[in-house]
Amino acid sequence: MRRTTLDLWVGFFVIIGMAALIFLAFKVGNLGASNGGETYVVNGQFDNIGGLKVRAPVKSAGVVVGRVKEIRFDPKTYRAVVSLSLDASYQFPRDTIATILTSGLLGEQYVGLEPGGDEAMLQTGDALQITQSAVVLEKLIGQFMFDKAAEGSAPAN
Amino acid sequence: MNGLLNFIRRLGATAVEGVWRIGFAARFFVLLLRHSGQSLTRIHLTVREIYFSGVLSLLIIMVSGLFVGMVLGLQGYETLQRYGSGDALGVLVSLSLTRELGPVVAGLLFASRAGLAVTAEIGLMKTTEQLDAMDMMAVNPIARVVAPRFWGGVISMPLLAALFSAMGVLGGWLIGVVFIGVDNGAFWSQMQAAVDFRFDIMNGVIKSFVFGATVALIAVFEGYDCTPTAEGLSRAITRTVVTSALAILALDFVLTSLMFRGQS
Numbered sequence: 118m119r120r121t122t123l124d125l126w127v128g129f130f131v132i133i134g135m136a137a138l139i140f141l142a143f144k145v146g147n148l149g150a151s152n153g154g155e156t157y158v159v160n161g162q163f164d165n166i167g168g169l170k171v172r173a174p175v176k177s178a179g180v181v182v183g184r185v186k187e188i189r190f191d192p193k194t195y196r197a198v199v200s201l202s203l204d205a206s207y208q209f210p211r212d213t214i215a216t217i218l219t220s221g222l223l224g225e226q227y228v229g230l231e232p233g234g235d236e237a238m239l240q241t242g243d244a245l246q247i248t249q250s251a252v253v254l255e256k257l258i259g260q261f262m263f264d265k266a267a268e269g270s271a272p273a274n
Numbered sequence: 275m276n277g278l279l280n281f282i283r284r285l286g287a288t289a290v291e292g293v294w295r296i297g298f299a300a301r302f303f304v305l306l307l308r309h310s311g312q313s314l315t316r317i318h319l320t321v322r323e324i325y326f327s328g329v330l331s332l333l334i335i336m337v338s339g340l341f342v343g344m345v346l347g348l349q350g351y352e353t354l355q356r357y358g359s360g361d362a363l364g365v366l367v368s369l370s371l372t373r374e375l376g377p378v379v380a381g382l383l384f385a386s387r388a389g390l391a392v393t394a395e396i397g398l399m400k401t402t403e404q405l406d407a408m409d410m411m412a413v414n415p416i417a418r419v420v421a422p423r424f425w426g427g428v429i430s431m432p433l434l435a436a437l438f439s440a441m442g443v444l445g446g447w448l449i450g451v452v453f454i455g456v457d458n459g460a461f462w463s464q465m466q467a468a469v470d471f472r473f474d475i476m477n478g479v480i481k482s483f484v485f486g487a488t489v490a491l492i493a494v495f496e497g498y499d500c501t502p503t504a505e506g507l508s509r510a511i512t513r514t515v516v517t518s519a520l521a522i523l524a525l526d527f528v529l530t531s532l533m534f535r536g537q538s
Contacts, residue, residue, distance in 0.1 A: 120318060123318075123321060123322060123325050124318075124321060126325055126329045127321050127324045127325050127328070127329060129329070130324065130325075130328050130329045130332065130430075130433065131324075131433065133332075133437065134328075134432075134433025134434070134436055134437055135433070137433070137436040137437040137439070137440035137441075138433075138436040138440075138475075138479070140440045140443075141372060141436060141439055141440055141443075141475050142471050142475060144443075144462070144466075145368045145372065145439075145440075145443055145465055145466070145469050145475070146372075146466065146469045146470065146471040146474065146475050147466050147467065147469065147470060147471060148471035172470070172473075
């Protein structure tokens with residue numbers, strides 16, 4: 118086969134291989150959607166994070182504004198410290214409330230941000246002052262059963 | 275007693291042979307890397323091999339990818355539907371393809387389509403003493419014949435695996451959205467929310483790169499090392515396919531446990 122024909126075919130092969138990779142990156146994957154770009158990191162302390170995982174979404178008003186960057190345990194306060202990496206184009210007031218929520222009944226857990234009314238905005242390294250832990254279903258059921266039992270025994274006293 | 279001794283002797287011989295072959299393969303690999311300069315400076319040698327192992331594998335890779343994706347779409351929908359989450363079909367198809375099936379199945383196809391041809395070619399060159407003739411003419415056969423075939427395989431394989439995954443996703447889309455009627459928006463948006471570029475797709479590309487290097491090395495080594503007879507050649511070809519398949523599956527397990535364990 119002539120060398121130019123060969124080169125043409127190989128060039129064609131490389132181009133459609135690259136096109137497949139770009140298709141995977143942009144159409145199948147999440148590249149280009151708020152993944153790159155500037156971010157800033159804030160921390161929040163939670164009593165219980167439930168099943169929250171690293172890379173879980175951070176949402177405000179249902180829109181993804183960042184990702185959970187790191188989860189660790191603070192041995193001094195005995196609470197979980199969750200680092201959130203937020204998109205730099207979204208600024209939140211200092212008194213923003215962070216809540217761990219569940220999407221749907223059995224869906225994955227995410228962090229919901231409820232903006233406050235402070236003038237000053239969150240900066241890198243700031244701590245979220247008000248947090249709300251994940252709702253643990255077992256605890257809730259336990260509490261409910263305990264209340265029912267207490268209700269049942271109340272008239273006897 | 276004598277039979278037992280013979281058995282142990284044979285076992286020992288097999289072990290020694292095996293270790294010797296591994297050592298020879300390692301030395302061969304180092305030699306191959308040291309003589310790779312020519313396959314880069316005379317790039318048309320490598321381009322020719324990319325044509326033979328990459329371009330000519332295009333059809334089988336694309337058609338297989340499409341069918342694997344279509345089967346995933348059918349079977350996945352069947353199961354997901356029971357739990358009322360047929361919309362998550364895109365997630366299932368794309369994650370299984372980019373993480374596992376793309377690199378592994380493309381690697382197996384590549385081994386039997388291109389690896390086998392390389393072994394046969396080099397083996398026949400050895401059998402007909404073309405390699406020795408090159409040596410006599412002061413042309414290093416490793417630099418001239420082996421290295422370009424190795425690099426051709428290494429370059430082709432990630433591109434083929436990416437194509438396989440892309441065609442598979444399209445196949446899943448074809449079955450899921452066009453024929454079964456999963457919502458088009460939910461299919462793509464849930465997929466994009468679940469598939470991470472660096473975590474899922476790049477790890478798949480790294481896998482396919484490793485598989486490509488493994489298959490190419492096994493193919494050129496078996497060809498170069500074959501017994502120069504008709505029977506030796508046929509054995510070398512068989513060994514290429516068997517060893518490549520086993521190596522891909524074993525390496526896939528190791529890579530998966532390194533990459534994905536304990537994360538999501």
